[in-house]
Amino acid sequence: MGPYLWPLLLSLCACFANPIEQRATTYDYIVVGGGTTGLVVANRLTENTQVSVLVIEAGASALNNPEVYLTNGYGQALDTAIDYQFMTAPQKYAGNTQKTLHAGKAIGGTSTINGESYTRAQDVQIDAWGQLGNNGWNWANLFPYYLKSESYEIPTTAMKSAGASYVSSYHGYSGPLKNGYVYDMANDTLPHVFNTTIQNLGVPFNQDVNGGKMRGFMVYPRTVDTVQNVREDAGRAYYYPYTGRSNLHMQVNTTVTKILWATSTGSNVTASGVQATSASGAIQTYQATKEVILAAGSLKTPQILELSGVGNPSILSKYNIPVKVGLPAVGENLVDQINNALGYSGTAKTAYTGQRGYVVYPNVTDIFGSSTASVASSVKSAIPSHASAVAAQSNNASTVAQLQSEFTTQYNLLFQSQVPVAEVIFYPSGTSLASEYWALLPFARGNVHISSSDPTVQPTINPNYWMLGWDQEAQVGTAKWIRKLFGTAPLSSLVTTESSPGTATVPTTASDSTWATWLKSKYRPNYHTVGSVAMKPRASGGAVSDRLVVYGTSNVRVVDASIWPTQLCGHLMSTLYAVAERAADLIKQDNP
Secondary structure, eight states: OOTTHHHHHHHHHHHTSSOOOOOOSEEEEEEEOOSHHHHHHHHHHTTSTTOOEEEEOSSBOOTTOHHHHBTTOTTTTTTSTTBOOEEBOOBTTTTTBOOEEOOBOBTTGGGGTSOOBOOOOOHHHHHHHHHTTOTTOSHHHHHHHHHHHEEEOOOOHHHHHTTBOOOGGGOOBSSSEEEBOOTTBOOSSHHHHHHHHHHHTTOOBOSOGGGSOOOEEEEOOBSEETTTTEEOOHIIIIIGGGTTOTTEEEEOSEEEEEEEEEEEETTEEEEEEEEEEETTSOEEEEEEEEEEEEOSOTTTHHHHHHHTTEEOHHHHHHTTOOOSEEOTTTTEEEBOOEEEEEEEEEOOSSOOOSBOOEEEEOOHHHHHGGGHHHHHHHHHHHHHHHHHHHHHTTTTSSOHHHHHHHHHHHHHHHHTSOOOSEEEEEEEETTEEEEEEEESOOOOOEEEEOSSSOTTSOOEEEOOTTOSHHHHHHHHHHHHHHHHHHTSTTGGGGEEEEEESOTTTSOTTOOHHHHHHHHHHHOEEOSOOBOTTOBSOGGGTOSBOTTOBBTTBSSEEEOSGGGOSSOOSSOHHHHHHHHHHHHHHHHHHHOO
């Protein structure tokens, strides 16, 4: 711990000793979930001193938790009390194994336990959201909100020497969220070696992936407070500095179990508040005079809606939950990515030190080379069968025709717009080197639904990893490209043998099937779950409108990754901040 950290912690402890007690029971807005998006919305709404907001968070403060605030501590908070540790259903297409899905349970949500990576999206992907029927959702409209949220910390000369780079116009400098690099960045030749090797394979250097064009290699920025040398989670950015606001209230260690309903407004139902359970088991109710805003994440928000009677009637009826709004899209369209890693023994005489963040975003042509045209033809011809397979397990939420249209849009992004097909990150471990990666845009869609009327019972989560041919082809193709990369100069001079999988396990001439078998035995989820309460027209299988209001309700809104209609190429966090910033403006417009 740096010597400059203790003064910060002491001052924060003094200022925020009791920041998280609510007293009233009626508020203008209730925000369910004190994570990344919920804190943004609460912060922006309470800029108006006449507006009262209650945030209800299932966890508590993690402000003084070293497993959270240490900038080099990624992974330490996983499988602890501030991690939900959701379990998937047995994965049918990957040996019926179950996997853990990590998600933050604390003020700040998953921003307290993630890898701090700040990379946005390809511009045409956000434009595609609008093309799905979501008016106003495009890169041009969202880009200012990335900047509004951000307080970019300009790299020092030493940081630039270590590989940090940026384009000034791509960043904001007066937002709540600090974003940049740490002082103890590794300053050696490794980023130059990776960059040169990657360029030798035809993939360019990208000075800044955050301007909407992501292809290339970069030393990426992270959500850190450079000066204080701590993680900059959503709590530090949007909540703790604002606890002095008398209209911003926080109830911790409290789990919302359902939405309470008042009367119908025409064909819509109106929420009057929420019911929640405290850590002691006491049932509490809180009233909202304007809106209930769900920001509980892609795995919890659908559960809350279904427990409240909003969802697929055939699912609700299994658990004797009265239907308030028949909305089959709730819980469907769940998307995550598949994560694998390759390892290499190194030639270094001493262990690598310092913090690093090396990433490359290759496109399909980079990965498949001269085979790209044939791969494209194969994927395009498989769209009807992919759509049929997904529709068949969607509980009648989507039709084959709807999915064919959406999959065609995704195909065009991959093979015509050539958005990145994979994210590949590099890191040393001792004297060895490793690469972790995930194919960015799988066609598989899964679901998350209640498995009981008891809110303490985890929902059934089925991402359908490895479901479709493209999902496997992209994952295998990227693994083969990584192996080629480590065999290319000058990177090849830094490694001796491939330790995982190794050519004895997966020979250099191995078939795609052999690769797939090994990858399926070693994969993990990528923890980037999105789409389970998708923003699309209701007739197209959507659950919320382009103003993020749940269909069939007059005042229930969703602001989290569950509303994303599609997966994106960057890490979720940066776009979640931007989406939440825009959502706050939509809420203000609708409640003048």
